[in-house]
Amino acid sequence: MSATAHPPNPNDHPIAPYLRMDRMPHIWCPTCGIGTVVKCFASALEEADIDLDKVAITSGIGCTGRVAGYMNLDAFHATHGRAIPFATGLKLARPELEAVVFSGDGDLSGIGGNHFIHAARRNMDMLVILVNNFIYGMTGGQNAPTTPISAKSSTMPFGNFERPFNLPHLAASCGATFVSRWTCLHIRRLTKCMRMAMRRKGFRFIEVIAPCSTLYSRLNRLGGGLELMRFYHDNAKIQHGIDTREVDIGFQDTIVCGNFVDEEKPTFLDMMNTHYEEVLGEEYVPMAPDGGWLHD
């Protein structure tokens, strides 16, 4: 029996309360993995049972940068690479907010690299979900700081010769207290990981490998998103707790996934409050959890 004749109401889809349904359908390409990551995020929000009014999501520029615009949360579409400091401002000026940064590999580790390492260093309390498709998708397929060696892109037409980042290692070595990597094929583990991360504090970093069918996969003749998903299926290796030095990604090579770092350390605000209480004692007036808004 064909199910195509009368499609049911899109608002019946379980993700509907978490999305701006008036902006559907989204702009992502057929077989792009970003939508899957968004669904996992929405499921994690549901399972983690947090106050959605207090979640503020910021995205940068790029394909993944469009995520904030589709989420039914206080959502900010900031400038390229500056989602993390924007979210820092939101978090520090209203400490009760749960700051989420949802952006791409080029945005967060390229132009936003400096902000990434400092937010990790400070253990700024925010959840960073980085969708890594190994390329700058929105602008047409240029080389990214995560593009594997020998992969082709529009600015490295003869193949990339630059060493890429090992993002979990970067995050962990800068001091992130929760570091994971999954692919968008690992829907259950990714959702569980996001749920775990939402219940923790500190700089939490989740890298999600996703297919870019229109650019990365096409420029490198890897098929479409489905072929890349099959590749993730055959080549993803789960190794929880492995030293992040070992998790580089080569071109069409093993992708090591898992929860690599899970620690509890005081966040920037914890350290600030403890320190000022010690040094200033009674005089210290911390910013109220509901922020620095002055009103009568």
Add this chain to the structure above:
Amino acid sequence: MRYWRKPLDFDQVTVPRGEVVIIADRCKGCAFCVEYCPKDVLVMSEDFNVKGYHPPEVVVEGECVNCNLCEMICPDFAIFCVPAGDPVAVEAVLSISAEEDKFAEEEALN
């Protein structure tokens, strides 16, 4: 499901049953759901949706176990499952049947 031996609590466990609900006009033909459905319930149909893609269709009735894998993996939020007997699915199925009946009627008249 084939077992190499019958599980000891076979009589106590009910395998859930689900109905697949497909929002066909959302589908962009990626085939993730078809590939990864653990019960192989779906195939890509021969029909076209309004965008020109082939959406999936259920070809094996009664096997869906409401695992929601298709719902999680679909990047276009175009497919989900509900427990069998759920009003949403019933409504969708009924409206499909109504359309099919109408189509059959028109065919017969021509």
Add this chain to the structure above:
Amino acid sequence: MKTDPKGVLTGVHYLDGDYACGEGAMAAGCRFVAGYPITPSTEVVERISRRFPVMGGTFIQMEDELASMAAVTGAAWTGTKTMTVTSGPGFSLMMENIGLAAMMETPCVVVNVQRGGPSTGLPTMVGQADMMQARWGSHGDYELIAMSPQSPQEAFDLTIDAFNLAETYRVPVMFMMDECVGHMTEKVVIPEAEEIDIVPRVLSDKTPEEYKPYALNGRPVPEMVRAGDGYRFHTTGLTHDDRGYPDMSVERQQINVQRIMDKILLNVDDIVRFEEEETEGADVVVVAYGITARVARMGIDLAREQGVKVGFLRLVVVWPFPEKRIRELAGSIKSFVVPEINLGQMVLEVERCAGGKAQAVHVPHAGGGVHDPEKICKAIVEAAR
């Protein structure tokens, strides 16, 4: 509304311009500052970092100026009044996010304690060469407000005004100090908290279902809400519609950009501020701002001793420029004389507005010091001939 007394250091002080500006921000109700050290502005944040912990404010020294401006823009969406502080090189770095603040219509204050440029230039010495950049620095069409104090007392008073203007017009306000005023120590009188009026953040009273972030509600600017209050709003740097959703169409671009500009241009008379002295019947009018205004006074006195009828127009709000007044004056005087510590910036505006009816004589100074009043006097005397 009256400001929060915790931020007001009432009394008579001996402060430098940077410290006075910091005090002004705290008195105005600013409670979040993100900055990056850069001479000669660092003292502003040093002062704030010392005083914020006792009044519920948060200061963070970010990793660079781009992060500072982004953090300040983000923090403003929690309802908090925010500020960042920098000088020339940092101002250039902040431009993209100043554009974001202009596009998202986020109120905030950006202090630029100008120094000699371009590039690294003269880090510890005065310049006034960022005035055009204040108006045109970021890409695209937008309008904002820029002010220039001439003394530490004004650095205090005008900072409060800058915050008020930012809230009223939902615009980033450029507070263009210069290194001389910033590092000059003078008497600063800080009044009681009850005497300081501030414009509070106006929040919408609509329900989350009715609220549209960019719909006008009978006021010149849309009302804001705070992130975390359940409004689930969206805002973006892309051209957007009333709901804050991206709408990249030619019609929407016209509406959006025109509105961002109109909110300043149509209210120009309420925003423009300058001080005039003896311009009636004058042959020459000196137009100056910042530290140069004080130096120019001596040049004017010297010229008056030589019998020249010279008036003085001091720019307090530099952008939007007081076009109307300059045009009026141009009809009745021989020449404007514009001393500035740059090689020709605000003089271009004066010349444009004078429209050929009066000359616009520039008295340049490449930077590093203030003018010699004799030079200004000489320019005035020659212009009067």
